[in-house]
Amino acid sequence: MFVVYLLWVTFVAGGLFMGIAAILFMQENGFSFAVLLNAVLYLGIALYGLPKLYKFVFKRG
Amino acid sequence: MPDINIFGINVIEVSFRWLHAFMVAGWLLFDFLVYWLHFDVKNPAVPLEARLERAKIMHGIDRIVAYIFILTLPVGIILCYLTDNAPFSSTWLTWKHVLYAVIVIDGLCLIPISGTAVRNLKAIKDGAENVDELNHEIKHHMNIAMPAVFVVWALVIAISVLTLLNLKQPEDQEYFFRDASVVTTVEQDRS
Numbered sequence: 001m002f003v004v005y006l007l008w009v010t011f012v013a014g015g016l017f018m019g020i021a022a023i024l025f026m027q028e029n030g031f032s033f034a035v036l037l038n039a040v041l042y043l044g045i046a047l048y049g050l051p052k053l054y055k056f057v058f059k060r061g
Numbered sequence: 062m063p064d065i066n067i068f069g070i071n072v073i074e075v076s077f078r079w080l081h082a083f084m085v086a087g088w089l090l091f092d093f094l095v096y097w098l099h100f101d102v103k104n105p106a107v108p109l110e111a112r113l114e115r116a117k118i119m120h121g122i123d124r125i126v127a128y129i130f131i132l133t134l135p136v137g138i139i140l141c142y143l144t145d146n147a148p149f150s151s152t153w154l155t156w157k158h159v160l161y162a163v164i165v166i167d168g169l170c171l172i173p174i175s176g177t178a179v180r181n182l183k184a185i186k187d188g189a190e191n192v193d194e195l196n197h198e199i200k201h202h203m204n205i206a207m208p209a210v211f212v213v214w215a216l217v218i219a220i221s222v223l224t225l226l227n228l229k230q231p232e233d234q235e236y237f238f239r240d241a242s243v244v245t246t247v248e249q250d251r252s
């Protein structure tokens with residue numbers, strides 16, 4: 001069970017970190033398609049994982 | 062972070078480089094083992110005890126793969142900063158992160174169907190009546206997981222090749238496998 005919990009934490013934390021880093025990078029260095037793709041994909045992963053993690057932590061059983 | 066140099070080698074940086082490489086190698090190796098074991102697990106002709114034993118081994122190996130998967134991103138990010146390459150500072154690294162994101166999405170597709178084999182085989186062992194249905198579910202879930210597993214392998218191999226082609230020596234930042242003068246010319250042409 002611990003590994004599943006860790007997986008969702010990684011998806012959410014990693015997704016937010018990479019997504020926000022991509023947006024900040026574009027803010028400083030201008031638009032780039034590949035960086036935008038990173039932002040969309042990682043923030044999408046974080047947004048998808050957030051309710052799952054919430055449910056996993058607070059509504060178990 | 063302090064530099065620990067032994068014989069001119071930055072121990073922390075080189076350790077993280079090797080750790081990152083071994084993690085990817087281990088990921089592929091363990092994934093191949095799981096793939097090899099799954100044939101017996103989904104085959105109803107194999108004795109139940111043997112299937113259950115293999116399913117448990119498979120589940121254990123899958124757990125190691127999950128830990129490697131979890132640690133790959135933080136280790137990679139630490140490596141980015143140790144080598145003075147911010148995560149999106151170069152084109153190849155940016156695309157590498159795109160490919161890793163696709164692997165994560167692929168992993169998200171695999172989570173709901175993981176654990177079916179052990180659960181169903183235990184139910185069969187405990188005397189469940191719908192044996193055919195449980196066996197069919199194991200086979201069905203494993204078969205629909207296969208394309209996602211192949212995509213993960215292809216992407217991990219693609220990421221490894223991409224990394225190898227852009228690997229630089231720590232000291233003078235020269236490419237290992239590419240002619241630096243040619244690379245510079247191409248990049249200058251683009252700009």
